[in-house]
Every structure is written in C-alpha cells, then in structure tokens.
Amino acid sequence: MYNTLSGRVEEFRPLVGNRVYMFVCGPTVYDHSHIGHARTYISFDVIAKYLAYRGYSVFYLMNVTDIDDKMIQRANEVGIPVEDLADMYFKSFLEDMRALGVDSVNLYAKATEHVPEILEQIEALMEKGIAYESGGSVYFEVKKFPSFGKLSRQRLDKLEAGARVDVREEKRNPEDFALWKAYKPGEPSWDSPWGPGRPGWHVEDTAITMRYFGSQYDIHGGGRDLIFPHHDSEIAIAESITGKEPFVRYWLHTGFLNVEGEKMSKSLGNVITIKELLKRFRPEVVRFFFLHSHYRSPVDFTLTLLEEAEAAYERLENTVSNLRRSVKEASGGVGETGGTGGGGEMERESGPGLGEKALETRRRFVEAMDEDFNTREALAALFDLAREANRALAEGGCTPEEVKEALSVFEDYGGILGLFGTPADTSAAAAEAVIRILLEEREAARRKKDWETADRIRERLAEAGITVEDGKDGPRWRFSGV
Ligand SMILES: [Zn+2]
Known part of the structure; x- marks a missing residue:
C-alpha cells in the first residue's frame, strides 16, 4: 500500500x-x-x-x-x-x-x-x-x-x-x-x-x-x-x-473530489449530500462510480460521468443476472422460462473459454488489489470476464460448472466491492417475474395463432434490452450483453 x-x-x-x-x-x-x-x-x-x-x-x-x-x-x-x-x-x-x-x-x-x-x-x-x-x-x-x-x-x-x-x-x-x-x-x-x-x-x-x-x-x-x-x-x-x-x-x-471541475464548498453552493445523490442513483452505482477510480486519484464528479457509470454498471449487473438465471436453470430450480429443467442444453459441449477466464480473472483481481487497492484495474478484470460470459451464454458452449465458477467470481468480489448484492437482486427478480408473465402471454397468443401480438411482445422486449429466442423447449431469454 x-x-x-x-x-x-x-x-x-x-x-x-x-x-x-x-x-x-x-x-x-x-x-x-x-x-x-x-x-x-x-x-x-x-x-x-x-x-x-x-x-x-x-x-x-x-x-x-x-x-x-x-x-x-x-x-x-x-x-x-x-x-x-x-x-x-x-x-x-x-x-x-x-x-x-x-x-x-x-x-x-x-x-x-x-x-x-x-x-x-x-x-x-x-x-x-x-x-x-x-x-x-x-x-x-x-x-x-x-x-x-x-x-x-x-x-x-x-x-x-x-x-x-x-x-x-x-x-x-x-x-x-x-x-x-x-x-x-x-x-x-x-x-x-x-x-x-x-x-x-x-x-x-x-x-x-x-x-x-x-x-x-x-x-x-x-x-x-x-x-x-x-x-x-x-x-x-x-x-x-x-x-x-x-x-x-x-x-x-x-484523493480530492471536485464537482464539475470545482472544489466542493458551501460558499460555491455545490455541496451534494449523500441523501440527494441517492434520490437519483442506486447505492451500487455510487460505489461503482468511485471504485472506478483509484482511491488516491482525484475524482471529478459530474452528472454525465455518473450516468455513464450507471450504464456501465448495469451492463455488468445484467451479466451477473444472466449467470444467476443460467445456474438456476441448470440446477432445475424454479424461475426458468421454458428451460429444459435439467441443464441438458448447456452440457452439449465443454469449451475451454469461460472456466479459464474465471480463473484468470481471480488472479488479475487479486493482483490489482494487492497493488495499493487498485479497484479500477480490478473492475477492468471483471468487465473482461463479463464479455466472455455473455459470449458463452449467447453461443452456448460452456458447462454448468463453468457458469457457476464465473458467477462465483462476481459474487466473491462483489462482496468486497459492495456490488451485485441483494438490493439489485430484488429489482432483478421483479424484472424477471414481469418478463415471465409477458412470455406466457406471448405463448398464449402463439397458440391462438395471433402472430401480430406475439411479435409485438418480442419486439417491445428487444427494445427494452431483452432478447427472446424460441427453442425446441420453448422460449429462452437473456439481457442483451456488454
Ligand atoms: Zn481525525
């Protein structure tokens, strides 16, 4: 340090x-x-x-x-x-x-x-x-x-x-x-x-x-x-x-913190309280924003940078949600959308990608944090893993064990950084429930051969960043990736 x-x-x-x-x-x-x-x-x-x-x-x-x-x-x-x-x-x-x-x-x-x-x-x-x-x-x-x-x-x-x-x-x-x-x-x-x-x-x-x-x-x-x-x-x-x-x-x-390029002070009237900030941004987004800089670096606090951090964090969070859902589906747990219930599809081939990437990410994360708590580099390692996880989930070609290993990397290090936690889970769980209801409605429309309604639901979900794919076991969905 x-x-x-x-x-x-x-x-x-x-x-x-x-x-x-x-x-x-x-x-x-x-x-x-x-x-x-x-x-x-x-x-x-x-x-x-x-x-x-x-x-x-x-x-x-x-x-x-x-x-x-x-x-x-x-x-x-x-x-x-x-x-x-x-x-x-x-x-x-x-x-x-x-x-x-x-x-x-x-x-x-x-x-x-x-x-x-x-x-x-x-x-x-x-x-x-x-x-x-x-x-x-x-x-x-x-x-x-x-x-x-x-x-x-x-x-x-x-x-x-x-x-x-x-x-x-x-x-x-x-x-x-x-x-x-x-x-x-x-x-x-x-x-x-x-x-x-x-x-x-x-x-x-x-x-x-x-x-x-x-x-x-x-x-x-x-x-x-x-x-x-x-x-x-x-x-x-x-x-x-x-x-x-x-x-x-x-x-x-x-390090010092500036607000829109200026020192924060009562006389300038640019003091932002934590309570004000949390009215607009989730706590995880605030943590992510600060951890994206090294703790000793100066930080310029602007609304634009915070919004960018929010978008970046949500991309990571979507990946974690996708991994969690995939693990749940593979173990035959509740909550899947027309999944196989046995994880059979994911086992079809074992690619070399995700499991190795997860191990590499663990090494990189610890190396970065050992070097004077470099959270910026540590997050960069998690982003790389997210990219690989999205690719693997979209294309298949990874084993349930690899998916579990990738998820455990996010959960272990999320615990240290204070990210990917329960508050996010609650909103993600609610989102998943709503998506499930929409997909059931779409299936009902398809059974009645109401293709117009079925397509509209799928298009609206795509606009919201949710990709639906129809497979032999019914529809599968995922958040669009990084
Ligand atoms: Zn003191």
Whole structure:
C-alpha cells in the first residue's frame, strides 16, 4: 500500500501477527454527509473488506467529532443544544453509510465519550513541558517536536507563515495548536485541571486510538485534506507522549473530489449530500462510480460521468443476472422460462473459454488489489470476464460448472466491492417475474395463432434490452450483453 509517510508503495506488515488495527477520521456531525465523505468511506470500506478477504483480522475504528467550533456554531444557528445536533447528524451519517453498504466499521467512538482519555494525554504533555496553559486553554508547543510536519513534508518556518494557523495573543507561537479550549459562555464544557473547557480536535483522535489500539498501530486513513495540520499534529502528540515511532505505520489518504471541475464548498453552493445523490442513483452505482477510480486519484464528479457509470454498471449487473438465471436453470430450480429443467442444453459441449477466464480473472483481481487497492484495474478484470460470459451464454458452449465458477467470481468480489448484492437482486427478480408473465402471454397468443401480438411482445422486449429466442423447449431469454 502507498504510505503517505514514506511517499512510496510499501509491502504491508501488521504490527502483531495478522491483526490489523485501522483507524479512519470520522465525520464532524454538524450537517448531512456529502459525496466527499461517501468517497472516503467507500474507499476504506473496500480496503477493510479486502484485507479481511486476504486473511487479516481487521479492527476498524472511527471517531465521531461531536464537539468543536463548527458544532457549536451550527447548534446556535439552529437553536438546539450541541448534543441534540450531534445525535441528529450522527443518525443521519449512519443512515447514509448503511444505504451505501459501508458496514465494516467495528466501533464508532465519540469525542465527548472520551474526555478522560483526552485529559490524560494533555496532562502527559504538560508534565513533559511540551504543552503549556494560557488563559484556561492548553496549547501544544510545536517547536518542542522538531520533526513536526514529517507527514506533509512541510517545514516549521513555512508553518509559521501558513494561512491556516490562527493567531491568538495567548499563544507563544503562531503555529501552536489547541489541545484544550477554555470555556466561553453558552458552550458545552467539561472540568479539567485548567478550568472548564472542551477538547481540541487533533488530541481527540490520539486519545481514542491509544485507548483501543495502544501507542502504535497499523493504518490511519482519511481524506488528503487532513494530512496537514490534522495528521501531522496527531503524530506530534502521540510520539511526544510515548516516545515511540512511528505512531502509525501506514498513512493512507484518499484523493480530492471536485464537482464539475470545482472544489466542493458551501460558499460555491455545490455541496451534494449523500441523501440527494441517492434520490437519483442506486447505492451500487455510487460505489461503482468511485471504485472506478483509484482511491488516491482525484475524482471529478459530474452528472454525465455518473450516468455513464450507471450504464456501465448495469451492463455488468445484467451479466451477473444472466449467470444467476443460467445456474438456476441448470440446477432445475424454479424461475426458468421454458428451460429444459435439467441443464441438458448447456452440457452439449465443454469449451475451454469461460472456466479459464474465471480463473484468470481471480488472479488479475487479486493482483490489482494487492497493488495499493487498485479497484479500477480490478473492475477492468471483471468487465473482461463479463464479455466472455455473455459470449458463452449467447453461443452456448460452456458447462454448468463453468457458469457457476464465473458467477462465483462476481459474487466473491462483489462482496468486497459492495456490488451485485441483494438490493439489485430484488429489482432483478421483479424484472424477471414481469418478463415471465409477458412470455406466457406471448405463448398464449402463439397458440391462438395471433402472430401480430406475439411479435409485438418480442419486439417491445428487444427494445427494452431483452432478447427472446424460441427453442425446441420453448422460449429462452437473456439481457442483451456488454
Ligand atoms: Zn481525525
């Protein structure tokens, strides 16, 4: 995997055996989540699932920022307590993740539920003389951690001039960051040795990961925009406290997301929420769209590209439906349309094609994913298999075993990517039922020698992408291929 810390693709070795401790920066729950969140969390969902597929025992932890400046500001605007705002939008976040099939997180940890751990870390930094109190707030003195900026490769003198650091009189140096923020009227607060206040942002993550993972762990993920100052500050806090480095062995970051060529921002009014997106597109299509790019590549989000992704995904999905139906027919299961019931037709010859292609696809998929989770290449391998499967199904010349093997490739890897799943099954099953009814009506028309009706049904089905062929055992149908 590509490690932002070294700037190289490195072989992955967990700290302890086959255990993987993975932490990803979670949402600040002050508003509905947007498509930038969708991209990051779908990427890490697939990464967690792939690592599990490769035999690792993955523990995936995510923090939830339920107290910070944005939370307080928004709660005041809406006129509700910060707690209620947090509850409302954390629920909304979970709904969105469930809808997108992001279900690999083992534990969500809220900042407000880890204040004792946060205070413990701040006290440790105070004792070491790395943090100082000023006006009831506590700051991390960046100069006391000489390698500050090693993740983003920014030098300290540059940081001082940086636009993102806020200048406050009570700080010794402009680059110092708050570990604890003194209470202001109207804000939620917790008791501390320095008076009432609330935690700063960076220390929230280090306190949470140290509680569950200890002083060092395997993978820390997040969006690129979090590298500086957030992740650099986390390293500074953790390594100052424990003296152990690296705090995190592998730092993984997802690429930027633009909307129609522009940065997504509230001021530009182009923020698209996950809920808005899912009104128009199915979750699988959204996953497919993002997975079609490598997680580190920049993505431009446009309606046209999404519609193209939808069409491409449906072609793949049609192939999977055809394979499922073929397997069902071969095993004499219910639901076939005038099939032989015994799979006799498919056994007529065993071509060398599909079975070998399925094996090759497995090899290509794993190779692609082993190389820094290259989902784009992995999907390309599935498309090649789909093409071969469509050809084999249309022309015959493959055994039921080969069809089953091809289907199992889609189902195994669909499980990792979150594609070809149950929601699609439901709509595909409904479509198949309707097609069956139409074909029964067509057969009835044919028996009455009403050729006009029979032909019209067949033509209308062809227009809808469903090919009907009349065989000695009755009509067979399939979705038109890739
Ligand atoms: Zn974070």
